[in-house]
Amino acid sequence: MRAIRNSLSWLLALFLIAVFLHWTVHPWPEPAVGQVIFYDLPGENIVFSSLAEGTGITLFEPTGRVITGALELLAAFMLLIPPFRKTGARFASILFLVLAGIHLSPWVGVELISPVSGESDAGASFYLTVAALTASLLLLYIHPEKR
Numbered sequence: 001m002r003a004i005r006n007s008l009s010w011l012l013a014l015f016l017i018a019v020f021l022h023w024t025v026h027p028w029p030e031p032a033v034g035q036v037i038f039y040d041l042p043g044e045n046i047v048f049s050s051l052a053e054g055t056g057i058t059l060f061e062p063t064g065r066v067i068t069g070a071l072e073l074l075a076a077f078m079l080l081i082p083p084f085r086k087t088g089a090r091f092a093s094i095l096f097l098v099l100a101g102i103h104l105s106p107w108v109g110v111e112l113i114s115p116v117s118g119e120s121d122a123g124a125s126f127y128l129t130v131a132a133l134t135a136s137l138l139l140l141y142i143h144p145e146k147r
Contacts, residue, residue: 005144012139013079016092019132020076024069033116035125037069046112047102047125054107071095079139089139096133103129 022028027036034046042062043049052060075095078088102108103126110126113119 002144005142009082009085009139009143012135012142013085013088015135016079016089016132016139017076019128020072020079020092024072024076032114032119032121034112034114035121037065037072040065046114047108049115050108050112051102051105054105068095086140086143089136089143092136093133093140096129096136099129100126100133 023035024037025039027039031039034040034044034049037045045061045065048061048065048068051064052058071091072095075088075092078084078091081088103110110123111120112125114121
């Protein structure tokens, strides 16, 4: 039973690390403009520029974006190391819960609409956030305790 829990823990951790890396530094081939935290120019990231516009708080873009990206990379690093995995899963759960709340707020919305092309992502970013939140909560339950 412990081997199964350990394998599932690695699988969930690697999925969450892939999500964090995809959002911060390593986009899938040909990413949409405004989808990658560290590659977007100031004012280009859809989530944070919408949040800055909607709330009127200019610290969201680019300062909040860079801080969020650094926190996501820290969570990915913690998920990679088994003794810190449970703490990383808690941290990831908080990050994903906040991001889901931002998506559900009136400032951003579930569907991200690109200001450049006017195309919608059909809620893909929100659904990935919910899937990652579910995976991080499951990892909290699955990761085996120390002997």
